[in-house]
Amino acid sequence: MSFHDGILPREGFHADVLGGLVQHSLLNPILTIPVLLLANYHQKGHQLAAQHMRTFSIVKVAAALGVMRLLNGWLSQRAVNNGVTDTYDWSKEIVLITGGADGIGRQIALMFASKNVKVVVLDVQPMTYEAPPSVTYMKCDITSASALSEVHQKIKRANGGQSPSIIILNAGICKGRSILDSTARDVSLTFEVNAISHYTLAREFLPSIVEANHGTVVTVASSAAWATAPRMVEYAASKAAALAFHEGLSAELVSVYKAPKVRTIVVNQGHTKTRLFQGFNAGGGFFGPPLEVDTVAEAIVRKVMSGSSGQIILPGFYKGLVANFRSLPLWMQHWSRIDLVRVMKEWNGRQVDLGGSPAVAT
Incomplete structure (x- = not known):
């Protein structure tokens, strides 16, 4: 790659x-x-x-x-970066990617593998590609604390007791239904995968990172964390929760856990051409073109390998527009959200079965 x-x-x-x-x-x-x-x-x-x-x-x-x-x-x-630097030996680091069987996660895994970095992919769906030797796939429901604990032990046994030092929270689902059309399970599952699993994964894998005062946590949120649209309210709300998780974790690593060298990265990407958002019509054109999967994946890999914290906003034009959406006058915000009803009209994102309940995986 x-x-x-x-x-x-x-x-x-x-x-x-x-x-x-x-x-x-x-x-x-x-x-x-x-x-x-x-x-x-x-x-x-x-x-x-x-x-x-x-x-x-x-x-x-x-x-x-x-x-x-x-x-x-x-x-x-x-x-x-809390005014401190850190160094990474990529021949020894282990990268854990949730939702790495397809989409953005797949390309992240392949790009790390091209750098000979060891990768572990957690996903409920089977791999959609032939994994290179440095990539290990483990089927896992990331919403289950017991499943994550079991997987963690397997990773440590396979790596001489070493835990992953890079955690990429990439898995995500979207139901694409209006508030009244969605079921309680639709909403709870979306939040479980897109936001609550971050806490479960953190409780399982973060202690070793904090103890070593070394590692990186990447939260793949979305530009939807700033601007929601009809028929994707639960998705946008869960991504806003993911963004808040990143912000709070970044502060707690310094103020509570005294681990200032641990890096945190948040990704707010616009419409990306994954199977998750097939049929999505952002209509961004010149100012917000649909992103290639490799574009988002490469930005994440480069940022992680730089050894620094930060925020990735793609397309870059969104830094001044979408990121400040809530600072616009209320009438402009409201009319814009109403107009965004068009983006999900033809949406037919890929469905994946997760524990007996259909979901969409990145």
Whole structure:
């Protein structure tokens, strides 16, 4: 499984490409600050600045914004990493992925395997691909504490007593029904898989990570955590709960467990072309194109292997739009949610049987 190295992203030319160009040019202090220095300390530069005052004013604003952007990014990274660094030996780490039999989880597993990293996949559905030697599949209902405990013991026996140090909470389901059409089991199962299982997995696998003060917990949430739509209310609510889990865990690792080196990553991806969301019509186009599965998986793998905490928002344009959806005026939020009824009209996500109850797995 190779990583993408093309000039354009897998989704082709869209808003993120333009945004990247602006960030690396107009908002790049390495380019704008020398221009300001020349304008102030070089005779020819001073003359040009006087002749093109409006352009020079734009450069000054761009330089200030660029410096603020870099400073904000540095402060954010230092904060979420608690001001401490850590190193990873990827020949010794074990990555645990829930929902890794298909979809995003499958590609995450294959990408780690391409780096010769040991991977354990937990899923209720069988593998949809031939697992490389470094990938081990274990059938497991992640909503069951006893099943997770049994699997944990198997992992340790197979690895000389070692527990996974990287936990990727990727499994997710969606029923695609309105509030009145959904059953109590629909709602409870969605929350059990998409949110409550995070707590069960944490209770089972986090203690060894905390004790070692080393490891990473990745929560695959969704952009739906910020903006829900008709016929996917329980899914959006469960993803909002997953986002809150990530935020709370990040704080508790420092304030309660005294494990500041443990990394946490949350993923808020837009519509991704998995079988979970077949028929989904986001209609994002230029500003929010449907994401290729490999795009999301690669972003997660790269972030994990960087050894740092953070947030992955895809497409990047969502950072300013969807992430701040709730800060919009109420009338705009309400009309937008009503309009989103279109996105689930043709939805026919893949159904998987989970303990006698149909579910949809990523």
